[in-house]
Amino acid sequence: METKIAQRDAYGLILEAIDEGLYRPGDRLVENELAERFGVSRTPIREALQRLETQSLLVRDGRSLIVASLDHNQMAELYVVRTELEGLAARLAAKHATPEEVHVLAGMVEEDRARLDDPAALARSNRRFHKQIHLASHNRYLVQQLDMVHRSMALLATTSLAIEGRGRDALAEHGAIVAAIERGDGDAAHAALARHISRAYEARLRSDSLRDPAV
Structure with missing residues (x-):
């Protein structure tokens, strides 16, 4: 149950940060930096990033994930x-x-x-x-x-x-x-x-x- 709550919180925190312009299109998102910023362990951060990538809000740039942009x-x-x-x-x-x-x-x-x-x-x-x-x-x-x-x-x-x-x-x-x-x-x-x-x-x-x- 705690893991599910952490997953939801990590996803919501990252999404809110993008929505409020803390992270802008083209910005690179790094697991350990996000975990430290939001006080969440790396596992729910990793799962949140995967979910955001699936939703096309993040895209791959080599091995990194960056905030997507719209043409x-x-x-x-x-x-x-x-x-x-x-x-x-x-x-x-x-x-x-x-x-x-x-x-x-x-x-x-x-x-x-x-x-x-x-x-x-x-x-x-x-x-x-x-x-x-x-x-x-x-x-x-x-x-x-x-x-x-x-x-x-x-x-x-x-x-x-x-x-x-x-x-x-x-x-x-x-x-x-x-x-x-x-x-x-x-x-x-x-x-x-x-x-x-x-x-x-x-x-x-x-x-x-x-x-x-x-x-």
């Missing part, structure tokens, strides 16, 4: 899937969310106004906001699929919320999503969330296009 086409494919699944979650949330869940979502939008000058904090809050919508769909299978999608989103080295003006726009989009869910308007909730993902993707593409190709 342009992979990113496009991921956003297509994310748009459809997130839109469905919003549609279902409009039908099934409890008043308490809607109140929590509205509160998240209000609280994020104080985070507009902190992209890292806003990105963390953004993940919680979307997760809350997933849960409000009250569909466990959809939540599982969206968890997989959001694990892959961690392989994008930067957050689109760091782009100037994007945080404020995203907050307004979140407000429109919550308003549609609160009205029980599934079509509007789906459209608002799909539009939100589309604008985030467009902002990321625009940002990427401005980078020096030699970097």
